Amino acid sequence: MDRNGPQAAGREDFDGLFPASVACAGSRTLAAGEFLFPEEAAAAAGFAPARLAEFRLGRACARRALRSLGLPPVAVAVGARREPCWPAGIVGSISHAGGLAVAAAARSSMLAALGLDIEAAEALDPGLIATVCRPEETRRLPANATAAAAEALLLFSAKEAVYKALWPLVRRFIDFQDVAIILDADRGGFRVRAHGDNCPAALAEGLQGRIRRLPRMVATAAWIETAAGRSGSADT
Numbered sequence: 001m002d003r004n005g006p007q008a009a010g011r012e013d014f015d016g017l018f019p020a021s022v023a024c025a026g027s028r029t030l031a032a033g034e035f036l037f038p039e040e041a042a043a044a045a046g047f048a049p050a051r052l053a054e055f056r057l058g059r060a061c062a063r064r065a066l067r068s069l070g071l072p073p074v075a076v077a078v079g080a081r082r083e084p085c086w087p088a089g090i091v092g093s094i095s096h097a098g099g100l101a102v103a104a105a106a107r108s109s110m111l112a113a114l115g116l117d118i119e120a121a122e123a124l125d126p127g128l129i130a131t132v133c134r135p136e137e138t139r140r141l142p143a144n145a146t147a148a149a150a151e152a153l154l155l156f157s158a159k160e161a162v163y164k165a166l167w168p169l170v171r172r173f174i175d176f177q178d179v180a181i182i183l184d185a186d187r188g189g190f191r192v193r194a195h196g197d198n199c200p201a202a203l204a205e206g207l208q209g210r211i212r213r214l215p216r217m218v219a220t221a222a223w224i225e226t227a228a229g230r231s232g233s234a235d236t
């Protein structure tokens with residue numbers, strides 16, 4: 001798909017994070033007329049102002065991404081475990097951090113799963129490394145403590161993207177120790193290996209992941225392509 005396709009709209013710095021079938025929108029501000037739908041507003045009742053602001057921005061980005069796919073404005077309701085409920089035939093994901101919200105969506109004819117995470121940080125708190133990383137992941141971290149904390153943040157973000165991608169398929173909590181992230185040599189992508197029963201091995205093996213390092217921010221995406229997505233032959 002060329003740059004006039006869904007990826008062209010509102011991508012900000014996320015060029016190349018997703019496969020071509022994905023429409024992505026990122027924003028720090030709401031445009032005029034970007035309101036919550038009634039069921040979204042009901043789900044957000046009682047949110048503190050900062051949480052409400054990020055929720056509204058995430059929903060606005062979701063609708064911008066859907067519009068890039070040719071869909072009209074619709075509610076993206078909140079599921080039982082906080083997951084966004086996309087229209088039929090769509091997979092997608094939302095993340096927010098540091099005042100930025102990003103949403104990505106694709107047709108389920110192209111992708112069977114899609115997860116996105118952004119983190120407004122450059123390193124993981126070293127005190128969290130043992131929680132986030134499996135022992136073999138910790139052993140693979142760089143010896144230098146600063147570099148290790150930076151790489152651990154990539155693993156953390158990748159696992160959050162994996163969780164968001166897989167939740168609609170497995171509807172089961174997946175812990176940080178249930179999956180291992182295998183980073184590419186250039187740290188531009190990753191694969192996933194399941195450990196234990198919470199994450200089905202076949203789904204983990206089907207996942208592909210990419211990483212983008214932005215100024216003071218890390219973005220990760222994880223997805224599973226359908227057969228049509230692999231050949232790029234489905235409708236857009």
Ligand SMILES: CC(C)(COP(=O)(O)OP(=O)(O)OC[C@H]1O[C@@H](n2cnc3c(N)ncnc32)[C@H](O)[C@@H]1OP(=O)(O)O)[C@@H](O)C(=O)NCCC(=O)NCCS
Binds near residue numbers: 116159
């Ligand atoms: C759900 C979770 C991943 C959200 O991440 P976060 O860093 O808190 O926040 P982000 O801004 O990146 O993402 C929040 C968005 O994720 C989406 N989300 C929340 N729960 C979700 C779920 N179960 N499935 C898919 N997406 C979900 C929502 O769209 C939410 O934004 P919204 O409430 O405004 O709609 C995180 O809170 C969590 O529970 N993690 C533990 C599980 C995990 O990561 N395991 C890793 C091993 S695979």
